[in-house]
Amino acid sequence: MKQIILTGDRPTGRLHVGHYVGSLKERVRLQNSGKYDEIYIMIADAQALTDNADNPEKVRQNIMQVALDYLACGIDPEKSCIFIQSAIPELTELTFYYMNLVTVSRVQRNPTVKSEIKQRNFEASIPVGFFCYPISQAADITAFHATAVPAGEDQMPMLEQAREIVRKFNDIYGETLTEPDIILPENQACFRLPGTDGKAKMSKSLGNCIYLSDEPDVIKSKIMSMYTDPTHIRKEDPGHTKGNPVFTYLEAFCNPEHFKEFMPDYKNLDELKAHYERGGLGDVTVKKFLNNVMQKELEIIRERRKMWEQRLPDVYDILYQGSMKAKTVAANTLEEVKHSMKIDYFENKNLLSKENER
Numbered sequence: 001m002k003q004i005i006l007t008g009d010r011p012t013g014r015l016h017v018g019h020y021v022g023s024l025k026e027r028v029r030l031q032n033s034g035k036y037d038e039i040y041i042m043i044a045d046a047q048a049l050t051d052n053a054d055n056p057e058k059v060r061q062n063i064m065q066v067a068l069d070y071l072a073c074g075i076d077p078e079k080s081c082i083f084i085q086s087a088i089p090e091l092t093e094l095t096f097y098y099m100n101l102v103t104v105s106r107v108q109r110n111p112t113v114k115s116e117i118k119q120r121n122f123e124a125s126i127p128v129g130f131f132c133y134p135i136s137q138a139a140d141i142t143a144f145h146a147t148a149v150p151a152g153e154d155q156m157p158m159l160e161q162a163r164e165i166v167r168k169f170n171d172i173y174g175e176t177l178t179e180p181d182i183i184l185p186e187n188q189a190c191f192r193l194p195g196t197d198g199k200a201k202m203s204k205s206l207g208n209c210i211y212l213s214d215e216p217d218v219i220k221s222k223i224m225s226m227y228t229d230p231t232h233i234r235k236e237d238p239g240h241t242k243g244n245p246v247f248t249y250l251e252a253f254c255n256p257e258h259f260k261e262f263m264p265d266y267k268n269l270d271e272l273k274a275h276y277e278r279g280g281l282g283d284v285t286v287k288k289f290l291n292n293v294m295q296k297e298l299e300i301i302r303e304r305r306k307m308w309e310q311r312l313p314d315v316y317d318i319l320y321q322g323s324m325k326a327k328t329v330a331a332n333t334l335e336e337v338k339h340s341m342k343i344d345y346f347e348n349k350n351l352l353s354k355e356n357e358r
Contacts, residue, residue: 003035006146006180008042008085011062012052015069016209017294018193018202020301021252022152026185028074030150039080040144040326041070043319046086047136050129051120067315069212072305077318083326084319085140090330094139094337095132101168102135102161110134112157138162143330145178152192154201156182173340193252194245198227210294212301219298223291228283235282241273246286254293262292 007027009015015024031039043066048059063084070082085091107113113134117126129136134157141149141162149159159182166177192201195208202209210222228246232239241247250269259266266272272289275281308315338344345351 001147001178002037002145003148004144004146004178005030005036005039005148005150005183006042006141006144007040007150008044008140009066010044010048011059011066012048013062013204014065014211014213016202016204016211017249017253017298018209019069020073020212021193022185023150024070024073024075026150026183027080030148030183031074031076031079036148038144040146040329041075041080041082042085042140042326043067043083044085044140046092047133049086050127050133051122053127053129063319064312064315065213067319068305068308071308071315071318072212072301074304077322081322081325082318083322087323088143088327088330090327090334091136091139091143093334094143094330095136097337097341098135098138098165098169099132101165101172106161106164107131107134110157110161112154115154134158134161135165138165141180142166142177143333144326145333146180147178148183149180150183153184154192156184169337169340173337176336176340194248196222196226196245198245212298213305214298215302216295216299219294220291223294224284224287226287226290228287232276232283236279238279239276239281239283241276246283246290247273247276249290250286250293253290253297258289258293258296261296263289 005027007023009019009023027039027041030036043063045059045063048062049056052059067082071077075082113131116130116133120130122130137158138161141159142165149155151159159180163179166179169177195202195206196210197206197208199206199208210219214222223246226246226249229240229244231237247269250272254269256268259268259272263272266275272281272286276286335344335347339347342350
């Protein structure tokens with residue numbers, strides 16, 4: 001069986017460091033591992049419209065921004081197919097067929113859906129398109145027979161629902177669809193990077209992000225104003241590293257080489273944590289170290305992005321060619337699905353078969 005990856009992001013804004021450590025960095029590693037036959041990376045504009053229907057221009061403007069972030073992080077269009085979701089109408093048709101395999105109560109129980117509805121204050125005014133997000137995601141994954149989906153921990157309920165749809169479809173109509181597995185970040189700190197304000201999740205809508213395209217002075221300003229341990233008032237006070245965003249970011253980004261270069265008095269993060277916890281280490285010192293680490297990590301991404309910004313026609317061609325390739329693959333899967341469901345009426349005159357004469 002071919003090993004295939006499908007993953008993507010909603011173009012509702014520039015991508016941030018939460019996307020990077022949670023998924024983008026892993027995508028680049030998997031892309032370059034040689035273990036996968038095909039890799040599809042989707043800019044999910046149709047899904048973005050489910051809660052931005054009144055502002056399609058916002059989605060439109062951010063398609064190129066997300067593409068630039070992909071290329072800046074090291075996504076290689078020679079190895080990965082980058083495409084735009086709405087350019088593949090077959091995904092919408094697959095979603096429609098899968099809707100018949102899922103109950104309303106099952107979607108309502110999906111923890112990710114419940115969390116997103118609460119975050120957006122939809123309550124009783126949930127757009128149907130947004131409510132059906134897990135079903136649409138299942139269509140995206142199965143259209144490419146994806147065997148693996150790199151994603152954050154918060155996407156596990158969505159992947160489980162996709163797997164349920166695959167199993168139910170195959171049980172009713174015969175083995176047709178491929179059941180996907182999730183690939184989680186190996187680093188636990190990358191599962192869900194908190195916002196700079198200490199909120200549980202970094203979110204574009206909450207304004208607590210460090211963007212991949214932020215300039216050095218902006219990154220420094222955001223880091224130096226980050227939420228830390230409220231009980232660590234004085235340098236001498238013992239501090240808490242657990243639940244402290246500054247240390248969570250260090251867990252996600254730093255490595256021994258960073259200590260050699262920027263903080264040679266410590267061998268590793270464990271030593272730095274121990275000093276902070278017993279007291280005698282100030283927040284400013286730790287934040288300065290984090291700033292050095294993140295500036296080092298993001299510098300090449302920022303420079304590569306600026307290079308691609310000078311080549312926007314090439315980015316456009318990458319998206320167009322990727323979308324055409326993805327459309328061909330999704331169309332083949334749709335044919336397989338309709339054949340299994342026996343609704344390919346005009347293929348080989350199936351509507352005139354003996355089975356229909358009875």
